[in-house]
Amino acid sequence: MNKSISIIILSITILINSCTKDQTASPVAIDCTQVSAKFSSDIAPILNSSKCSSSGCHPGAGTISTHSQIMNHVTSGHFDNYVINRTGKPMPPNGSTQLTADELNKIKCWKQNGYPNN
Secondary structure: OHHHHHHHHHEEEEHHOOOOOOOOOOOOOOHHHHOOOOHHHHHHHHHHHOOOOOOOOHHHHHOOOOHHHHHHHHHHHHHHHHHHOOOOOOOOOOOOOOOOOHHHHHHHHHHHHOOOOO
């Protein structure tokens, strides 16, 4: 019986240690002069994609569908912390489909350019 319990514990330990979380692709340093980062054509579609608004976290994009609504999150620091820096309560949450490096770079360049409403 003790051998069976040891095998089960070992199996569970191996299983837990072999699991990986979905990780957001880490964007590399990027020259934002070479990246399109317009709110209407680049950022809004990312925020309104299945990765954000339809993931069950923000159904219907009620809090992220317009520039003024996302700016409420930017001015509070939540957008930078959760989306760009992935600290505190990262968005999208681990286990969900993550933003690509290209999407993160567009968001970072939009930030670098002052979050324009264009």
